[in-house]
Every structure is written in C-alpha cells, then in structure tokens.
Amino acid sequence: MAILVGVTGFASGWFTAEETTVSEVAPGVWFRKTQWKPEFIGCNQGWIIFRDFVLIIDANFPNQAEEVIKEVRKTTDKPIRYVFDTHYHGDHADGNQKFTALGATAIASENSKALFETKGIQGFDQSRKTNAKVYENLEYAKPGMYFPKKLVLDDGTQRVELLYFGHAHTAGDAVAWMPKHGLLFTGDACVNGAFNYTGDSDTASWIRVLTEMQKLPVKKIFPGHGEMSDATLLETQKRYFVELREYIGKAIDAGKTVEEIKAAIDFPFYEKWTGKKVQENVENLEHVFKEMKK
Numbered sequence: 001m002a003i004l005v006g007v008t009g010f011a012s013g014w015f016t017a018e019e020t021t022v023s024e025v026a027p028g029v030w031f032r033k034t035q036w037k038p039e040f041i042g043c044n045q046g047w048i049i050f051r052d053f054v055l056i057i058d059a060n061f062p063n064q065a066e067e068v069i070k071e072v073r074k075t076t077d078k079p080i081r082y083v084f085d086t087h088y089h090g091d092h093a094d095g096n097q098k099f100t101a102l103g104a105t106a107i108a109s110e111n112s113k114a115l116f117e118t119k120g121i122q123g124f125d126q127s128r129k130t131n132a133k134v135y136e137n138l139e140y141a142k143p144g145m146y147f148p149k150k151l152v153l154d155d156g157t158q159r160v161e162l163l164y165f166g167h168a169h170t171a172g173d174a175v176a177w178m179p180k181h182g183l184l185f186t187g188d189a190c191v192n193g194a195f196n197y198t199g200d201s202d203t204a205s206w207i208r209v210l211t212e213m214q215k216l217p218v219k220k221i222f223p224g225h226g227e228m229s230d231a232t233l234l235e236t237q238k239r240y241f242v243e244l245r246e247y248i249g250k251a252i253d254a255g256k257t258v259e260e261i262k263a264a265i266d267f268p269f270y271e272k273w274t275g276k277k278v279q280e281n282v283e284n285l286e287h288v289f290k291e292m293k294k
C-alpha cells in the first residue's frame, strides 16, 4: 500500500514510499525511484543510454546495483561504461564494484576524492562486517576518474553535464544536468522527504549550492531519495536549511541550549512536506547548532 501524503506544489503530488518504480523520463533517460518503506534499501538512480554506451547515475548498495543492472538490461544491450557517484556515501557508491566488474569506470568530483579514500573505504569495511550478506567478497571500488567542476558527455544523442557547485550534503557532491531536457539528477544535495543527513555537510554552503542549481532552467528534479519533482523541490530543500539556520541562530542569540531548541522547534511546512516532525531530526538540529554556535 502506498502512503499518500498531500503535498501541494509538487509534480508528483504524493509519496509512494513502498514502491520501487522505473520510468523513462526522456528518450533514453531512465529514473529508478527506490522504495524507503517498510525498509530503506538504497538511493534513487538514473541511467542514460548514449549511442554506444550507458552512463549510470549512482551505484547504490551492491545488492541494489545488481537489481539496477537487470533493469538496465531490459532497456538496452549497450555496455555500461560509466557510473557517476554523486557522492561517496555507501548507499550511493558502495555498489561501484558491480559496475567496474562489467568494465565500467566510476566517476566523481575531485573534491570527493579524499572522502572516498578515507570515510568511503571505512564505511565500506564496516558494512562488510555488519552486512556480510550484501558485501561479502566485494572489494572497495573507488572512482577512477575525477573532474574539478564540470565534465561533459555529449555524443550528439545525449548531453550530460556533471557539475560541482560546492560543499553541500558532503564536500564533494556533484549533480547530473541534462540541458536539452531540463532534467537534474541531484544525489543528496536535494532530497524529497525526510532524508537529509547533515553529518558531512556545511549548511550555509549547501544553501548557496541550491541557489546555484536554481539558476539552471530545471523542469524535473530526480532527487537522491524520494519522489521525482519539479524545480520547486530545490526551493523546498533550501527553505529547510534557511529556516533551520534562522531558527537556531536566533535561539542561540537568546541563550537557548540545544536541548531547549529540540523541545520547542516546530516547522509545519516541513511536516507537510515529509510527514515527519522536524523535532525528530535530532542529527540535523545538533549539526546546525554546532555550526552556528561557532
């Protein structure tokens, strides 16, 4: 059963949390929205079919990568040549090896290189211990190609620009922009629902990154988690951090403790958007408090 949450202003109009869906969103451009209930199984993905090869957007967990490969094979028999990791987190990149084993190269922003080589490997090793069923016998596969700010793949049939705008959800987030169609695959720099993890983030910079993305003529957003949407999602995602920073900044000025903030904060818009009370986002509240207490 799908959980329906009324959300005005979104192209999708509701969340179907329990369904994984695959749809062709432009000719040769596919989006796989991954379920997050009853259990969180991974991130959303895209794939783009070029004349001679396929580019995957986000590797996902290893077991989900296998599912994606099956789905890709239903749409094309062209080789998977590249997998673009929007960032180093395990639910986006730990499945790299499934693609590199097929001859693909993983691509990421240069700013994420140090993260792949430290926290990325550490997270993978940890998951191999705690989740042997999914990770058993796998080697960590780092990206083999990094780009500073922009990498363009354009063979005349498809044009994809991989773009780095700055520190957002992590120091190395990049997005995939398809200018001909106005499609933006954001990874976790923009999510649709209660998915924001801020542990690696810089929320002031994240707001600037979202503002940069809003300068693109975006028609559709394919977020790292949650339903596809239109450009309004960038504004909603931004509003969350703008209001968090405003609220927590004022509370700090008024001498409030983080515990007092956690007890009092209430964002009806956030609840309407995600179905969750902002008070439950303890990790986000503590992170922004720490950022602003400096």
Ligand SMILES: [Zn+2]
Residues within 6 Å of the ligand: 087, 089, 092, 169, 188, 197
């Ligand atoms: Zn992430």
